Amino acid sequence: MTLRKTLEEEGNWLFQRRSYLPVFLMGIMLIGLNQFEYAGHSHFMDQFWELFCMFVAFFGLGIRAFTIGQTPKNTSGRNTSRQIADTLNTTGMYSIVRHPLYVGNFFCWLGISLFTRLWWVSFITILVFWLYYERIIFAEEEYLRRKFGEQYEQWANHVPAFIPKFSYWIPAALPFSFRNVLKREYSGLFAIIISFVVLEMFGDLAAEGRIRLDPMWMAIFSTGFLFYSILRIFRKKTRLLHANGR
DSSP states (O other): OOHHHHHHHHHHHHHHTGGGHHHHHHHHHHHHGGGOOOGGGOHHHHHHHHHHHHHHHHHHHHHHHHHHTTOOTTSSOOOOSSOOOSSOOOSBGGGTOSOHHHHHHHHHHHHHHHTTOOHHHHHHHHHHHHHHHHHHHHHHHHHHHHHHTHHHHHHHHHSOSSSOOGGGOBOOSSOOOHHHHHHHHHHHHHHHHHHHHHHHHHHHHHHHSSOOOOHHHHHHHHHHHHHHHHHHHHHHHOSTTOOTTO
8 A cells, every 4th residue: 555545544544533632632731730830839820821821722713713704514614424525615714724724723732732831741732733633634635636636736736734824815705604603613612611621620639739619710611611502502403503505
């Protein structure tokens, strides 16, 4: 079997199991928390760092939201069973980078890994993320190359894979749909909040020998849970989040 075929098969295998990556990365971070100490040995001061980490993660989620808000149905999805692309996205975020959703994912996980304030945890997170998604990206691009042929080749030869080239910006072909963002990203938002709350609790356990129910994080979790529950009901039971062609 050629190396090209091997990489594609590995990428497709990882694509179908990419929802397991967070479990593995969280395991690394929880191990790292054995060395956790508050910044300046102050729980209050440490909260400023935690909020910065959350900002980095939400910046990544914002990239995802901006991308998804302008893409049509059956593209840029969370499907795990197989590759799906009814059309080739080449405008909006896809005009400056070929994989904007994975750029967003990178900042999400970077922000979460920074919580530990251990360089080796962030380094391992970045390394694992790159090795994992490098093969997924390869498999996706092989799929798109076969399906869209010359159209894909012209776009891929022009647009970088992961580091955006902002001067290439072309306005999105579709208007931004906030409903589509809410429908498709509410679970991702809550997953980020849960990740930080879990790390906060285990960080307190490592630093103080007990789990502290921090008012700030309890408020963030409660708000996130309410937001998640309402949107899940809207998506499952109503058509309030439905957007034509999305």
